[in-house]
Amino acid sequence: MSELPTWARDALAGVYDPCCREKGISVLEMGLVRSVQVEDGVANVELLLTSGWCPFAAAVLTQVKEQILSQPGIRDADVSIVWDEAWTTDRLSPRARDILRFLPAPADVPDRDAYIAAHLPEKRLSAMIDDAFVFDCVAHVFNFDPKNAFGQPGLMFDNHLYAFHNALTPDDQPKLPPEEFLRQWTPSDIRKMVFEESDTDMLVAMPLPLTDLFRDGLSPWETCAELASRDPNRTVFWGSVNPLEGRKALDEMERQVGEFGARAFKFYNVRYDFGSPYPWRMDDPNIAFPIFEKARDLGVNLIGVHKGVPLGPQPIEHTQTWDMDGAAANFPDINFVIFHVGLPFLDETCWQLIRYPNLYASIAATINFVVRAPRMFAEIIGKLLFWCGEDKIIYGSEAPLFHPQWALRAFKDFQIPEDLCAGYGYPQLTDQAKRKILGENLLRLHGMDLAEAKAKTS
Numbered sequence: 001m002s003e004l005p006t007w008a009r010d011a012l013a014g015v016y017d018p019c020c021r022e023k024g025i026s027v028l029e030m031g032l033v034r035s036v037q038v039e040d041g042v043a044n045v046e047l048l049l050t051s052g053w054c055p056f057a058a059a060v061l062t063q064v065k066e067q068i069l070s071q072p073g074i075r076d077a078d079v080s081i082v083w084d085e086a087w088t089t090d091r092l093s094p095r096a097r098d099i100l101r102f103l104p105a106p107a108d109v110p111d112r113d114a115y116i117a118a119h120l121p122e123k124r125l126s127a128m129i130d131d132a133f134v135f136d137c138v139a140h141v142f143n144f145d146p147k148n149a150f151g152q153p154g155l156m157f158d159n160h161l162y163a164f165h166n167a168l169t170p171d172d173q174p175k176l177p178p179e180e181f182l183r184q185w186t187p188s189d190i191r192k193m194v195f196e197e198s199d200t201d202m203l204v205a206m207p208l209p210l211t212d213l214f215r216d217g218l219s220p221w222e223t224c225a226e227l228a229s230r231d232p233n234r235t236v237f238w239g240s241v242n243p244l245e246g247r248k249a250l251d252e253m254e255r256q257v258g259e260f261g262a263r264a265f266k267f268y269n270v271r272y273d274f275g276s277p278y279p280w281r282m283d284d285p286n287i288a289f290p291i292f293e294k295a296r297d298l299g300v301n302l303i304g305v306h307k308g309v310p311l312g313p314q315p316i317e318h319t320q321t322w323d324m325d326g327a328a329a330n331f332p333d334i335n336f337v338i339f340h341v342g343l344p345f346l347d348e349t350c351w352q353l354i355r356y357p358n359l360y361a362s363i364a365a366t367i368n369f370v371v372r373a374p375r376m377f378a379e380i381i382g383k384l385l386f387w388c389g390e391d392k393i394i395y396g397s398e399a400p401l402f403h404p405q406w407a408l409r410a411f412k413d414f415q416i417p418e419d420l421c422a423g424y425g426y427p428q429l430t431d432q433a434k435r436k437i438l439g440e441n442l443l444r445l446h447g448m449d450l451a452e453a454k455a456k457t458s
Helices: 006-012 057-069 094-099 112-118 120-128 151-168 187-196 221-230 247-258 288-297 324-330 346-355 366-372 374-387 404-412 418-424 431-445 450-457
Strands: 033-039 042-047 076-081 135-139 202-205 235-239 264-268 302-306 335-339 359-362
Touching: 006 033, 006 057, 042 057, 057 076, 135 187, 135 431, 151 366, 187 202, 187 221, 202 221, 202 431, 221 235, 235 247, 247 288, 264 288, 288 324, 324 335, 324 346, 335 346, 346 359, 346 374, 366 374, 366 404, 374 418, 404 431, 431 450
Parallel strands: 042 076, 135 202, 202 235, 235 264, 264 302, 302 335, 335 359
Antiparallel strands: 033 042
8 A cells, every 4th residue: 555645644534435434434544545646736546445336436436536626736636446456454444443343363363262252242242232223124923823724835835934943043042843833823922022032123014925825824914913003113014915816906905004004015926826836026017016006106115025035835936036127127216125135046136236226135034044154144244235235234033933032142243254355355244234234224214213213112
């Protein structure tokens, strides 16, 4: 890194990448300014980016140019991004490394484990546990009673969900035996698990319209509305219908909003009627678009969709995310949440998130890899941060598939391994990013104010 002129350092000391403004880390401390040279009153400034897809690059370029032009003797400024050198964490100032919780280089710490035990857990927990507002984007009031399933396809779906519970729940946490898990859950069960036994402040009660596999859809919308009514300041009801039912679905949407206060809708693209898959697409002008138009007419601009995570007899190709381009492009005033980040189609989802400002990703179910497969989770969250940034990621627990508390605690203490940050350019998972992911992003999508939400739920 070349030595910058003192006047340039003074001029740029107050310039921030928006991602780091809250932390008070300037572009200088981030190591984003590679060089400043002046010839005949023209300043040439070279900048690096932490990510080649940084959504705030234009804002940083503008700020840097304005500050340089304001200096005596400078009549013009050419500010450019250079691509012949990658930004790496060794460009951070010592202060920035400490604030962002980066570990020191191995050579600088004789006993790395002792350093982590002595410093990082205490700093991270004191910064995060008490003041992070948690808004869980999905909990289902499941009816796993075998009598609720339409034959073997429904039972297969149930058993796949139980397999997720059993495989991803950490060994030091309670794993329910089949007879305790595969039963009819109640609103009281969900309320106790989420509000009384975890750090969750607010919740989305999420129905399932899988009436092709289950008599009541598996998580009946009426039961979810009841769950929301028990704690109206803490629980938001999302509606759900089957768009293949045409006028009936539109009428039911109107009822769910008008009578039960649905704030958003969640859809499922894969049906299994009459023993065969019958999919529909989010970009279908005859099936999907009337549903979106109805939501908009009802004042609803937030729609979620199950993507990836194929369950039961659902063909995997029908859970892909290709149809999200058409939905996002044709309805730019509606925000769409891709649930489960489309896993295993994560890369495809990332390419869509970066191109459409109204696409978001829910890490519901994927967050539960955080303990059993931390390296895998680090790559998932790292890719999302790299491609779409911390403002587009939304936390969800999938209760009661998983108890919320163990994943919340693990996430609040989670750091992306430094070799992944250095090797793949992943941004670090900062405290600011965690707060946004855990609740602030979902509050914003619902048009809710953080201070007001805290006051109502305290």
